[in-house]
Amino acid sequence: MGRCLVFAAVSAAFVACGGPYAAPNLRPVRIAIHRDPIAFLPVSVAQTLGYYSQEGLAANVSDVSGGTKAMEALIGGSVDVAAGSMSDVVQVAAEGRKVRGFLVIYPRPSEVLAVAPALTGTIRTIRDLKGRAVGVTTPGSATHQFLNFLLVTNGLSPQDVGVVSVGMSASSLAALERGKVDAAVLIASAITTFEARHPGIEFLADTRTPAGARAIFGSEVFPSLSLLAQDSWLQQNADIARGLVRAVKRAMDWIRNHPAEDVRKMIPEAARGSEADADLDAIRRIQQGMSSDGLIPPDSLESVRDFVAASNPAVRAAHIDLASLYTNEFASMK
Secondary structure, rough: OOEEEEHHHHHHHHHHHHOOOOOOOOOEEEEEEEEOOOOHHHHHHHHOOHHHHHHEEEEEEEEOOHHHHHHHHHHOOOOOOOEEEEEHHHHOOOOOOOOOEEEEEOOOOOEEEEEOOOOOOOOHHHHHOOOEEEEEEEOOOOOHHHHHHHHHOOOOOOOEEEEEOOOOOOOHHHHHOOOOOEEEEOOOHHHHHHHHHHHOOOOOOEOOHHHHHHHHHHOOOOOOOOEEHHHHHHHHHHHHHHHHHHHHHHHHHHHHHHOHHHHOOOOOOOOOOOOOHHHHHHHHHHHOOOOOOOOOOOOHHHHHHHHHOOOOOOHOOOOOHHHHOOOOOOOOOO
């Protein structure tokens, strides 16, 4: 399920990947992240700088193609923790699954709805997407939920467009620029790369600023990418969860307090974008957009539920205890 991410020295990699050569006194924890090298920097930097091992953990970090796959791995038991959206937690709660967010990394999503460059004069509003092919990372993912929400709140239905799986990063850009799709939801580093290649382009929706998030969600705070785990795992592995949170929060602080150029060096060379300036812009945006404390605001979950319910009948029909979707027990500890 994905490849083990290897950083720094070979000896550190053996520990980080939790393989047969991991130090016997380190407790293993398996984590799934998406294939965006910048959005998930806090998880990978914690590994690179040895923060997991300093907490007594042997972290096995695997990358998957999108949020849907990460949640499948989490629920299926092939990983202990997934980095995913709180909207994913709401969606699986409607199916009776007990998953909690326990550390929020970004208090709002970094997503845009972009139009293929060749169609910028033709598709000017979300309603113009009717009958068009629109890319999302994977069907059912947070980007798909975002698209559905925009369609419904603009008088269309999810069935009014054709949904195409385009992945993220380079693959999503290729689909958009080569005409495989007429529009696409881009996330994180793909956004700044697209902007660098197409200066002056305008997006149909953009959540990256407080004003943009408020215009779309009705609130500047909309907890997005978080560490997620099944409730039973958190109860049985509280010490591991605490160590994991401390390591990732240290990495968040390190990223926030270092120049973007230094942060970019933490990305393996093969995973860096082709445009260095676009990478640096994306890094500066995440530096500004990361949560200051990792806490999930209790009153924010209602907005997340309403967001998913807009296009998901199962969520509309379900009685979901919002307090059961998160815990701040670990993020609030020093």
